[in-house]
Amino acid sequence: MSEHGPTVLIIDDEPTLRRLLTAGFEHAKFLVRQAETAAEGLESAVLDLPDLIILDLGLPDQDGADVLDQIRSWSNVPVIVLSVRSNEHEKVYLFKRGADDYVVKPFGMSELLARSEAALRRYFKSATQSSVVQAGPISIDLATRRVSNGEVRIQLTRKEYKLLQVLATHAGNVVTHEHLQKEIWREASDKHAQYLRMLVRRVRSKIEQEPTRPDILVTESGVGYRLQTARPVSSTPRRHRSRTAVMERS
């Protein structure tokens, strides 16, 4: 494994896509295992102990979400789900069931690779259990409950800190709106949905350089929020000039 880098298991029934993903991952020095059906995939997940699983939702023998459930019953290996639909409900549902990320077909290979690397980084980082979470210039120390921008300490109210704390404990992962509401107010309702949006806006005004174009506390549209620990890489050509922070980021 040290020679090849991490092992990735691709569970997909489309031979062409499997071949391409294999080529892409091998090019990025991954060791690739392939499975055509859910049964094969589960077997390989147990025997080959991959560091990362790419799981297609549309499998012939079993629902992809059930496969995810079965993997999660014994392992917390990062799983990236491939789907053909960008449906918020499906996203929320899969994140709740333990998916690490969600990529909609068609996707760029470099985007998938970037997300894979981010998932792996989170996985290995969580194993080291550092109490300080770094997101851009912002560091959140979960042990001392101290949030600072470089050397400058940021004053936060109880609720504001709680929001950052929950996001930091899942750093890099999406935390759903409902989960955040329950963690912060102990209940999720229409009213708390509004409070959450306002709380996020306030926290952004304290930690973001450009609060209306956030790149630390980012929105996962229709699903929840994510504390961005690594800069995302995208496949689209970057001839793009812009005056806005969000554009420069992308």
Next chain:
Amino acid sequence: MTAVFEQAMKERALDYRAAISMLWRANAFPISFSIALVIFVTICLMFVHEYVRLHLIPLVYIVPVIIAATRWGIVPALAAAITSAAVSDFFFIPPLYSLWIYDPQEAVDLALFLVVATVTSNLAGRLRREVDISHQRENEKGQLYAFSRRLAGCFTTSELYPAIEEFLSEKIGHPVVLIETGSELEGNLRVHSPRRLPQQVVDEAAAMMASNDFRTRTVIEPASKEVWLIRPLSADTIDYGMIAANLNHDVGAGKDLEQHINTILTEVTTTFERLNMARTISEAKLRTQGDLFREVLIGTVSHELRTPLASILASADILGQAPEIRNNDKLSSLVQATHDEAERLNGEIQKLLDATRTTASGVRPKLDWVDPTDIVNSAIDQRRSRLASHDVDVEISRDLPLIHVDTALIEQALGQLLENSAKYSFKGTTIRVSARAEDRRVVLSVRDSGVGFHPSAKSPHPSLPRARGRVKGGGWFCRQPQRGATAGAGLGLWIANAFVVANGGTLDITSEGQGRGTTASIYLPVASDVVAEAGEGVDE
């Protein structure tokens, strides 16, 4: 003959007895209360009578009679009148403490009192009945109004049937399960209710359908001993489906209850006819099938078209990274073109899928609270590659109110406006995106300095937004795309409009004229139930 007559008399006598006992059962409390009222008046009168000699005592007794008549109706009022006559005679008319009367004048007075009391109680009683009836009508009207409002909000059978069930359960006073029947179910039955329906009941209903014998049947569930009554909702047609009413353990009530339910259902059927329910149901059935078809179509199209596209895009990516191609300008531009066109095809597929969501009955948004800032950022992010050759200038007002919309739909609509601006303006020019609040509305605008359009131009789609203000007539489609870009069929804008309208907003497109740019704005209402800015929930 005599025997028959005697039997009839006996039955009638029984009926009288039953009638009296029924009257008593219904009026026991009001009658007792009316008599108590008379006794109270008597005590007061006796107290006053100690000191002052009173004339026209019976007149005072009109008060309890009228109270009884207006509060409880004619029977308690008559009881009060008779008691009053007897009591006033006993206590106040000589000889005292006897029902005998010496003075014929007093006897006439008392008789007059009885007549007046009877007439008054009759009138007051009738008035009360009318008030009762009008109250009841008001109630029924309210119920019916609430029901028809709920019906208006029902889209598919799975929403409609529970609404009818709730209405029937309330009317009958027992839990009711509605069973859908219909030719398209091919003799099968469908139940939408969250309530559990025992297998015996389902079997019996199926047997009823199979035998075409729609007389009311009762089934007793062996396990819980609960009694279920099964019959078609309407005696005249099976279109409304069948109902199964859970009568609990009410076997004794048997025939009476069945009669009661029959009466109510006849009334309900009339109501349904008035609400044109058969049509509502058949339309809902059609929509359910339409929705199903659409789901299957979207699923199939998504899978069959996007999976090969994913392969093309991934291939282009991998090829583009290979050193042999990266170092060859010609080849790398070909690979880039493959990539761009595949992405464009993906965009077109998305539009078609969106169009199937936009049906004749409109789009059904899934509302959630969202910060408009997030919508703008996300829409720009999604169209990153389309905006690659333009400057994008974003201006977002601070403290915009939250809006209650379907985030995905509005992002898609704004994305479409961005894409159009990129398509219809020169490379290197600036596209200005702004989000601002304007009298209880949030406005998301996209402004370009592109080709604009001429006021006289005609839209090929009648349902498209009409440009307002400076440009009348709406001529978005005469715009010629910049060289290298491709003119669309206008589907994108049609979808954007449908999505905005579905969220209660409006889409507005204006241009100063040809060659002078275009401004497209989405106006979204701010919900009235938005919580006060930075409430107690956020401050701690």
